[in-house]
Amino acid sequence: MAEDATAPAAGDAAGARERREKIRQRVVDEGFVHVKSLAEAFDVSVMTVHRDLDVLQSNGWLRKVRGGATAQPSAIYHGDVRHRLQAMAEAKRQLAQAASGLVSPGASIMIDESTTGLAVAELLPSLGPLTVITNFLAAVNLLAGKPGIDLIALGGAYYPAYDAFLGLRTSETIRSLHADVLFMSTTAITNGHCYHQSQETVAVKRALMDSADRRILLVDHSKFTKNGLHQLAALTAFDLVIVDSGTPQDQMAALRTRGVPLHVAGSGEPLP
Known part of the structure; x- marks a missing residue:
């Protein structure tokens, strides 16, 4: 196994970046990877792999856990956007279909950096003309140049x-x-409030x-089983909360008791 240099040459930095990108891709593809297997695959020490994982975790690409790294989200890790695109795909499609019924030609639409919002964005070109405002690069790439979309x-x-633009300048704009x-x-709903992993x-x-x-909040039923660190707002701060048909009846009853304006996607009931 290769020894770590105490003073890496200039070319080593490029090599480290390439190795970290390959590690990132492998963690996303496999969901979880052991530190030892990464060390063997890239012919570096376990300590080097730990340093690589520290860098990738600090950039939000993955989450270090005991013995390795995972792409699964947690209370402090949002989850790689590629991993999120694959999760709850049918529920997101159902939510997006319901949301499209609230879009009128000529309207101005804001979409956040959520993959559920991306599912809505996919339907917008057929509903134009519209003005669409978003900080989600995936949505920008999807809608750029589409007829009827300003x-x-x-x-x-x-x-x-996050594949998104965040921070003070974004908020000011x-x-x-x-x-x-x-x-x-x-990301998560707890005690009638929305939570997210980052302050940004x-x-x-x-x-x-x-x-x-x-304000329309679109949530699939998995959000009720997750946790987050930073509180965003109460569900009652939204004009409508749309849930998918897989949401448990007791969960929906609890929301209605709290006064949450609720609609179940696919229920056949008219949108408010």
Whole structure:
């Protein structure tokens, strides 16, 4: 096994970046990878792998756990965007279909950096003309150049793991704009409140909420089993909360008891 150099040559930095990118891709592809297997695969020491994982974790690409690294989200790790795109795909499609019924031609639409919001974005070109405002690069790439879509891309500091622009500059730009409706999602719901993993995400989502006439929250049933660190808002702060048909009846009853304006996607009931 190769020895770690105490003073790496200039070319080693490029090699480390390439190795970390390969580690990131492997963790996302496999879901979990052992430190020892990474050390053997790249012919470096276990300590080097730990340093690589520390860098990748600090950039939000993965989460270190005992013995290795995972792409699975946690209370302090949002989850790689590629991993999130694959999760609850049918529920997100159901939610997006329901949300599309709230879109009127000529409206201005805000979409957050959620993959549920991306499912809504996929339907918008057929509903135009529309103005779409988003900080989610995946949505920008999806809608760029589409006929009938006047696209406003929100800049700021780019966060690769979210594939989105977040931070103070993003929030300031949002507050200079106004939209008819906001479609957004959340990482977790606990005791009738939305939670997220990062303060940067919360700040941008609050700015989006402040800049839209109507706030629509789209949540699949998995959100009720997750945890988050930073509270965003009560569900009652939204004009409508749309849940998928897989949401347990007792969970929906609890939401209605709290006064949450609720609609079940696919239920056949008319949208409020």
